[in-house]
Amino acid sequence: MRPGTEGAHDRTPTTESLFTARSAGGRRERFVSALLAASAAATVLVTVGLVLTLIFEAGHFLVEVGLLSFLLDSEWTPGFRPARYGILPLLVGTLKVAAIASVVALPIGLLTAIYLSEYADRRARALLKPLLETLAGIPTVVYGYFALIVVTPALRSVLPGIEVFNALSAGIVVGIMIIPMVSSLSEDAFRAVPRSLRDGAFALGATRFEVAWRIVLPAAASGVVAAFILALSRAIGETMIVAIAAGDLAGLSLDPRIATQTMTAYIVQMSLGDTPRGTIEYQSLFAVCMTLFLLTLALNATSQRIVRRFRTVYR
């Protein structure tokens, strides 16, 4: 949690006691505060609804297919008879795309953050940061278009044997999409490192590079790792780019040149198709969705834990 999120609790005690004394009166005030509390509770209900929906819908599917074969079967062939529903091929496809995205986004995002926080002067930063944030605001369908129309043809002209729909192009573009996330979260971590640490290193004769690489980066390591994990989670949940550019072949191959179906792309394919509701084929959508939910939740929680546990507090 970031400093300051404690909100109302860090007010001075005098203010605190004042407002409890005052708000004890007034029925209207109590009504308003109940309304506000109810709104806050509603945000928790969203999660409860989400979890119940996923459990209920995916439950049917898992009872029918069996948890073990869902987790361990190496084939995902909902269209075949007999259909097989092993999540592994979709998971491999998802991780393949996310890995390619990480290879693009982690180094570039990290270097961008170092540049912005340690090299760029105030004016350059004021110009560059909003431009980079624009990259995060581009809708993912537009990225999908970019992947299919610009990146894929470019890759095909360089690497022969690459398919029209492939994991590489989608992965690269997902990576581009998450660069601003890596860079801005890492930069926040760098800027939390106190000036005195840098000044001390400079005074000992360190170069700018040595200060950035040996002083600032290790001091901000937990924040950077947390940023990486969050970005990975974002890459795993990304939908439209892979639905447009990665294709729909669910397989265990790690080849980045071939068509690859991710979990999200499967959910889109299933929702667009005319599979009747209530069939096991249709319900597989929810089981995939639940897997996606649990995976991203675990990553996000890990990221938050890292920030909380390993944050170096400077005074």
Place this chain on the structure above:
Amino acid sequence: MMGARAARRIRKRRRSGLAFGAVAGIATAFGLLTLALLIGAVVIEGAAAFDLQFLRSFTSRFPERAGVRAGLAGTIWVSAITAASAFPVGVAAAIWLEEYAPDTWWSRLVQTNIQNLAGVPSIVYGVLGLALFVRAMGAGRSVLAGGLTLGLLVLPIIVISSREALRAVPDSLREAAYALGATHGQVVFRQVVPAAFPGILTGTILALARAAGEAAPLILVGAVGFIAFTPTGLGDPFTVLPLQIFDWVRNPQPEYRQLAAAASLVLLIVLFVLNATAILLRNRWELRR
């Protein structure tokens, strides 16, 4: 005096420092160049199909007659419903967390939960929308179901940005109001919320811009790209710009890809206007303080 070895060493360190700075600069440039390439590709490819006719026509089997009228209207409808549903709840939750909540396990749970919700992939919200609005509420594949689904999606974003805006209001303002005998409710609603309002609005507009670019959750709710009318009521089927783009980009005919680029251009312009509004609001607000 410095020995020759030490001098060499220093030169080497300087050189590697410069080289690293160059690499970091190139990495930063990479992101910006990609942005330029992306916008350039959309503009160059899309400009040919982009005209008034394109904005006024519905989609069509004949690419030269197709347009984004249904998508543009749908995006406006959906955004309005999203704002109307998520704004009051999100801002109220933020006010509660910042100004009312005692430090209990429950308020901490609410906070953690909002952080987690902000990290849930957008497509998962589609599943909730499908179960909650399309089926349980019986809204069907309507613009209402779509707007409410995106409302759930932006709710955590609105809460987080509104909390930041409320937190930026200095405590001295609250204390001055208490000193003049204001009740807690008066302090919050006559001083703190008005002071934070431009910030809250900015955050909400940015959240709406995010919603306007979303396609994945709406696909789950049952919206499709090929719709040749605009909604006239909450119960009507709809499409939005991102779904029209998705529909066209999947069509292998080159004419449709051009339409996808032109529709992307329209969407980028819509988002640009939203973002510019938000930035303008923020700047005016900062000037006043």
